[in-house]
Amino acid sequence: MQASPLIEVRGLTYCYPDGTKALDGVDFHLSEGETVALLGANGSGKTTFVLHLNGLVSGSGSITVCGMRLEKSNLAAIRRKVGLVFQDSDEQLFMPSVLEDVAFGPVNQGLHVGEAKERALEALQLVGMKHAGGKAPYHLSAGEKRRVALAGVLVMNPAVLVLDEPTTFLDPPGQRELVNLLKRLPQAKIIVTHDTSFASALATRAVFFSSGRVAGEGEPAALIKRFEWSAS
DSSP: OOOOOOOOEEEEEEOOSSEEEEEEEEEEEOOOOEEEEEETTTTSHHHHHHHHTTTSSEEEEEEETTTTTGGGGGGHHHHEEEEEEEEGGGGGGOOSSHHHHHHHHHHHHHOOOHHHHHHHHHHHTTTOGGGGGGSOGSSSHHHHHHHHHHHHTTOOOOSEEEESTTTOOOOOHHHHHHHHHHHOSSEEEEESSHHHHHHHOOEEEEEETTTEEEEEEEEEHHHHHHOOOOOO
C-alpha cells in the first residue's frame, strides 16, 4: 500500500490585494524522502506557493501536511512539521548569539532554557557550526549564516524542509558545502531555486512554475532542457 504524501496540495489559488493572480489552481505532492526543486522565472509563483505550506499566506484550495488539513486549529502543529529557511538569513537571525538564536524556537515552545540550549548545540553540530555558538550572528559569513538559520529550523525536528533560494549570497565553495549538508539530512525537501546546477545536484524531481501554474514536472535535467530555462 502506497504511503500518503507528506504534503498534498489541490487547486491552490491566491490573488494579491490588487487582484493579481499569483497562483492559479496549483496541484502538488511531496513524498517522504523526496527532494523537489521548484523552478521558474521571478514572479512565477514559487515563493508565494511555499509560504502557503505553513500558513504564512492563505489562499483557496486544499493543503494537507502530514495528514493534517491546513486550517487554524492545526496551524501550530503544521508549522512544527514544515521548517522554512528564508532567502535572506538575516530575517531569521535576531538574537545576541548564535546559540540563543537556535535555542529560541524550543524556548518559545515552552522547553526549559537549559534543555533548549542542549538541543540547539546538537543542531549546530549537525550543520558544522557548534564552534560558533557564542558568536554574534552578524559576525558570520553568508554561508555560516545560512547554516545557523538551517540549524534554527532543524532544532524543531521538522518533517519537511523548505528552502527559498538557498544559494543566494553563497560563493561556489559555500554552495558545494550546502549541497553536501542537505544530502546528509533525512527530511524531505522543497527547494525554490534559480540555480539549475544546484537543483540538478540535489533534487529527485523538479516542478516548473509559470504564471502561477505548474507548467511541467519531472527529472530535473530533462525539465530544465524541456523549458530551455536557466538562471541566466
